[in-house]
Amino acid sequence: MTNVELLARRKKLLGAAYSLFYAEPVHIVRGEGVWLYDADGRKYLDMYNNVPHVGHCHPHVVKAICKQAAVLNTHTRYLHENVLDYAERLTAKFSPALDTAMFCCTGSEANELALRIARKVTGGEGLIVTDFAYHGNTRAIHEISTESCPASERPAWVVTVPTPDCYRGLYRDADAAARYAAHVQEAVDTLKERGFKPAALVMDTIISSGGVVRPPPGYLRRVADIVQAAGGLFVADEVQPGFGRTGRNFWGYEADAVEPDIVTMGKPMGNGHPIAALVTRAELTRTFSRHDHYFNTFGGNPVSCAAALAVLDVIESENLQQNALDVGEQLVAGLQSLADRHEVIGDVRGNGLFIAVEFVADRAARTPDAALAGKVVNELRLRGVLTGVIGPDNNILKLRPPMVIKSAEAELMLSTLDDVLQAVAGPVA
Amino acid sequence: MTNVELLARRKKLLGAAYSLFYAEPVHIVRGEGVWLYDADGRKYLDMYNNVPHVGHCHPHVVKAICKQAAVLNTHTRYLHENVLDYAERLTAKFSPALDTAMFCCTGSEANELALRIARKVTGGEGLIVTDFAYHGNTRAIHEISTESCPASERPAWVVTVPTPDCYRGLYRDADAAARYAAHVQEAVDTLKERGFKPAALVMDTIISSGGVVRPPPGYLRRVADIVQAAGGLFVADEVQPGFGRTGRNFWGYEADAVEPDIVTMGKPMGNGHPIAALVTRAELTRTFSRHDHYFNTFGGNPVSCAAALAVLDVIESENLQQNALDVGEQLVAGLQSLADRHEVIGDVRGNGLFIAVEFVADRAARTPDAALAGKVVNELRLRGVLTGVIGPDNNILKLRPPMVIKSAEAELMLSTLDDVLQAVAGPVA
Numbered sequence: 001m002t003n004v005e006l007l008a009r010r011k012k013l014l015g016a017a018y019s020l021f022y023a024e025p026v027h028i029v030r031g032e033g034v035w036l037y038d039a040d041g042r043k044y045l046d047m048y049n050n051v052p053h054v055g056h057c058h059p060h061v062v063k064a065i066c067k068q069a070a071v072l073n074t075h076t077r078y079l080h081e082n083v084l085d086y087a088e089r090l091t092a093k094f095s096p097a098l099d100t101a102m103f104c105c106t107g108s109e110a111n112e113l114a115l116r117i118a119r120k121v122t123g124g125e126g127l128i129v130t131d132f133a134y135h136g137n138t139r140a141i142h143e144i145s146t147e148s149c150p151a152s153e154r155p156a157w158v159v160t161v162p163t164p165d166c167y168r169g170l171y172r173d174a175d176a177a178a179r180y181a182a183h184v185q186e187a188v189d190t191l192k193e194r195g196f197k198p199a200a201l202v203m204d205t206i207i208s209s210g211g212v213v214r215p216p217p218g219y220l221r222r223v224a225d226i227v228q229a230a231g232g233l234f235v236a237d238e239v240q241p242g243f244g245r246t247g248r249n250f251w252g253y254e255a256d257a258v259e260p261d262i263v264t265m266g267k268p269m270g271n272g273h274p275i276a277a278l279v280t281r282a283e284l285t286r287t288f289s290r291h292d293h294y295f296n297t298f299g300g301n302p303v304s305c306a307a308a309l310a311v312l313d314v315i316e317s318e319n320l321q322q323n324a325l326d327v328g329e330q331l332v333a334g335l336q337s338l339a340d341r342h343e344v345i346g347d348v349r350g351n352g353l354f355i356a357v358e359f360v361a362d363r364a365a366r367t368p369d370a371a372l373a374g375k376v377v378n379e380l381r382l383r384g385v386l387t388g389v390i391g392p393d394n395n396i397l398k399l400r401p402p403m404v405i406k407s408a409e410a411e412l413m414l415s416t417l418d419d420v421l422q423a424v425a426g427p428v429a
Numbered sequence: 430m431t432n433v434e435l436l437a438r439r440k441k442l443l444g445a446a447y448s449l450f451y452a453e454p455v456h457i458v459r460g461e462g463v464w465l466y467d468a469d470g471r472k473y474l475d476m477y478n479n480v481p482h483v484g485h486c487h488p489h490v491v492k493a494i495c496k497q498a499a500v501l502n503t504h505t506r507y508l509h510e511n512v513l514d515y516a517e518r519l520t521a522k523f524s525p526a527l528d529t530a531m532f533c534c535t536g537s538e539a540n541e542l543a544l545r546i547a548r549k550v551t552g553g554e555g556l557i558v559t560d561f562a563y564h565g566n567t568r569a570i571h572e573i574s575t576e577s578c579p580a581s582e583r584p585a586w587v588v589t590v591p592t593p594d595c596y597r598g599l600y601r602d603a604d605a606a607a608r609y610a611a612h613v614q615e616a617v618d619t620l621k622e623r624g625f626k627p628a629a630l631v632m633d634t635i636i637s638s639g640g641v642v643r644p645p646p647g648y649l650r651r652v653a654d655i656v657q658a659a660g661g662l663f664v665a666d667e668v669q670p671g672f673g674r675t676g677r678n679f680w681g682y683e684a685d686a687v688e689p690d691i692v693t694m695g696k697p698m699g700n701g702h703p704i705a706a707l708v709t710r711a712e713l714t715r716t717f718s719r720h721d722h723y724f725n726t727f728g729g730n731p732v733s734c735a736a737a738l739a740v741l742d743v744i745e746s747e748n749l750q751q752n753a754l755d756v757g758e759q760l761v762a763g764l765q766s767l768a769d770r771h772e773v774i775g776d777v778r779g780n781g782l783f784i785a786v787e788f789v790a791d792r793a794a795r796t797p798d799a800a801l802a803g804k805v806v807n808e809l810r811l812r813g814v815l816t817g818v819i820g821p822d823n824n825i826l827k828l829r830p831p832m833v834i835k836s837a838e839a840e841l842m843l844s845t846l847d848d849v850l851q852a853v854a855g856p857v858a
Binding site for chain 2: 003018019026049052056059072083285288
């Protein structure tokens, strides 16, 4: 079936609300490691997908899923060891106080559960989020997904703070952490004026849709202190930065001396198998359980947990956190070299294998160039490299490949980008 | 590891908000067909679980999952045939107007998406639900899950109507359909008084948590007419009755001459693999897409769709809808025989393999006997039959086995229940 036929079938069967990547969509039929293959046998270097965390179709994960699916798949109202084994392995990745795990199927559901706990535990309703955030697609989470939920549709209990972006944001100086954090205190005060006690500050620890922004050092600790002093919880959304992606740390928040009250996680946990979770302190689940109980039909089932256990195995056995650091540094160094020659690169921000490249029309003025970013992404796709665009101005190339990417593959990405920039942005400086 | 050790580990690792079935929880390690096996090798007849729809670990479904998981698992922003093949097979199970499918991971997410579409399409906010409903566990869906969300916590835009229960409810006569439906018109009027345009009536088509209640004939058509005339949508929640469980029809709503605007589905779709969906008319997705777009990271991925395709294969190749009708009728006839001898059985309601047995302290007064129901369920568990309790009064035995249950297994269930009733409710009449 041709792409034209597939597109027509898709529009008819899935309706009008679904979208596709790229001016010329790709019809992927197979994946292996960092490589995707289309129906014509063409291969693509996957620099985009963080969900297949340990590589597309990693045999250890596939085997774990198959083995468990053939034996038992049921729910958490019976005793089963997989969910306990996984909860033990997972909570061991946190400080001793964060000792309890609860399971669901998607990042949206993990954030839903975090807010449900935060509200019951604090008695508050107020939520503080960054001003171009994405945390999921259910109604309550859409309301704090300020990227897509217009201010006019947000309830009064949602107050935003500026993304602590030191390249393009309000503050770019040495005091940026304190100055950005002061907005969280303002948000607490605004909630109070509106009659709401704060329930939680919810924040990506590398702020993804805000532009793959790493908060300035000290920021996360400061804002956690502020919200906790006001009686609210600090909910760290680790759906994207978690599981070693940032290289230096297993969780994004560890870059700062901060301990969240709740950590939510999703996408990479099961390498594509739907599983998500939150980790919190036992005392919070005790308080929560006095008001409420929790059950999620598919959440924490033996197959999902087998997949998630296998993902942890591979992260450890293949030393993927270190690989994220090493290849991430190689990519950032290479991108900075490209920036020396291509004026259109305004900034390169790296956090292990979670990297942003800002395209600008004017480097001094930092004028975002969305049209160029769109061209680059589509040209890279035509040359066999899959990436995406992100950020409030749609001008940021987002690189977030499976964690198994090798040095040679990073070089291929860099040389292809060099070619594309020469083609779309003119000869090098 | 002993159950005592597992319980301690579980409390420590999963916290206080999780609950377990049975006074003596079961540690299940293996499943096959309608049978579950515990760590000591003891087998249990599974009369409870509807999620393993075509039987625990059905080899055709396991094979489909394994095959696809080894080849590719990615998302709907690339073209892939599985999601289209499944959408085609699924929408073929509906009338031609219900031609479009959208995918997510859980029943909660399917209902979230249904409400999101209903609100955008109607411009309304008002929701009408039955008075002891369960539709999911996200915040917006919890608000319409009147079983667990207290009236004091419900927003003003949620209005309830009585469960159309002709055994225990307000109306039990020949006019019950019309009299119950009149409450939906009242609810529309209440919403109007409160300043809300109706967005949707959301209803199980066999009302599960309300007591496995089959609405009286004509009720669903009447209430759909009322809400549609008021500009709202009729959302049929088929998470439990769907996929042939009721025997006579593939979808619960087909028992009445009614066509929903949106049909939501979940649990049995992937036989335990997390997949859920809604089916609606293309025109509704077009209107929705003018306001909004839709993406769900894991929703409609190639592995989930492979699982769901395999489930449809098995329903068809093993003739499971007919089996639900046949074994369902056998169970109901057997339960009615038991009722002739056991005064404690107040009512038996069957809808294929979705069956309720009401336990009563006084048959004439229909006094619910929750204590007895609890004893029966725990005694059945001790004798190797897994069931559950449901209903506003916690007095209803819910039977909802995998669709592959055979006649001899139904007989085993009936004879075990007979034994249990003799033991816990005294000698037969």
